[in-house]
Amino acid sequence: MKMEIANPIAVALNERGAKTAARMGLRVEIGKPGQIIDDNWSRDSALVLVMALPIVVRLLAKRKLSKDGDPVVVAVDETGRFVIPVLGGHKGANRLAADLASRNGGTAVVTTSSEIAGVAAVDGLSGFAAEGDIARLIESMLEGRTPIIQHEIEWPAPVHLQNGIGPARVIISDSKSCLNESSPPTVQLIPPSLVVGIGCSSEASAEEVSLLIESVCLENDLDRRAIAELATIDTRAEHPALVGQHLPIASFSSAQLASIEVPTPSAEVQSFVGTSSVCEAAALLASGSPTLLVAKTKSCLATVAIARRRPKGTLKLVGLGPGTPMMRTPAAVEAIVNSEVIIGYEPYVEQCKELLSPHQLIIRSPIGSEDDRARSALEYASQGRSVAIVCSGDPEVFAMASITFEILESRCLEMGISSPEDLVELAVIPGITAGLGGGALLGAPLGHDHAYLSLSDLLTPWDTIEKRIHAFGEADVVILIYNPKSESRTWQLPKAIEILLSYRPRNTPVAVVRNVGRDAETKEIFSLESFDAKKVDMRSLVIVGSSTTRRVGSYLFTPRGYEI
């Protein structure tokens, strides 16, 4: 189950509430709250109601509530001091509340029992739908009794669930009837394991396709919630009958489909679209499975076939921004809350701790050992798990993204695979790098061309760094100096400044920004001549102006060349 908490809609009753919502970085609507709630009432939406809890309760009481169908609802008092998950705690409301509270120095008031006890819940797990005696299973886990894990299909159990002694039981299965004969308390976790291949004529409707899928699932004892994606021929990928199922759609050319051997080829289909099978071939291709679970089944205008896919892991490289949650993107929040395994250098894991929950495996790594961190992330992802590597700032900028790709490249070579996507699904989630955060703090020093330079000679020989300083000096670009200093690297920064003095005027501005976006944020402006390297440590970034960078008050800017 994917949690759509990255894009909540805030509803406020007045300007004060709207300001609070805006401070939390939310899109806010003021007006008739009942109407706004009605318009956005769906299981995939998230609502932040900025108003007193009794008003929230009265507004919600008018609606038909159901655990599966409710949106995520969070209440916030008008000043933002208290943030209360009301509905969908395990679907994301708890973590949305924690995220919002952290943006405003407030407190999240979480009341669900598993969170209170620090035990992971089994409902609302990213990647699984859950069915069965959830409350009793959680109760027995709260009493310290771990459930027996039973795999009906090959799919990794949630990372926090260790096989225990029961009597509670967790069954990993995509079958519809697996709970019928089991003695309670039993919970079925339904993974996204099915791929439904679909062929249809141009007149087919979404309703017909939906009914066909429903009846095929019923006849074959499959749970519809296990459908991960649909697969079809490219000419049908945007057909309303498929789009109307609201599931991801994989599509293939007729040549791709024709290359697959299927149990039920059709000469008629061949004559129309140039491949003897659409639904069976598409299901096999998209699932990567050599066999079908359900062969072609027809309705009047559509055909369906089903295959089971292997779990495919995801690996996300997530930029957290320089410090404050206000400079963290919603995409980063979503990637973190939807990942099962979170790996990062210890302070970076701390930087997003309010987003973490007991169902996740959290790996806090020591400094250095970046290649081990990337290897271990890749290992979990290749077991089919969703993994996030968290980095401060941006993951590309002197951080984990490039080493991860390097290791992926070597793994592909070892395994004879042409592309890393065949191993895991990858995504890089950008963040505000220290340079952008620091630049903003100073005004607009990055208004014209600029260059990023790391002064760390741990991996790059000093000769190379020195050559680049000369080149940047000569190019007359603003220079962002990352890793300017550490306890053991102290002489490099004065040396860099000395080199730059040979290219730029002595009064060229040089700024030191320290702890950008964190509590102890500072900025100080020097010139190349008056620069004091003692003011710099490993939490600082040094920004050296170009020959045109100027100071105005406590700000710096680099003109772009307009005539004023």
Ligand code: SAH
């Ligand atoms: N990926 C990070 C950079 C990591 S390298 C990013 O995009 O920002 C570590 C160096 O980045 C530090 O030595 C320091 O020079 C700089 N840095 C990282 N966070 C910073 C912050 N909040 N304030 C100032 N400098 C920072």
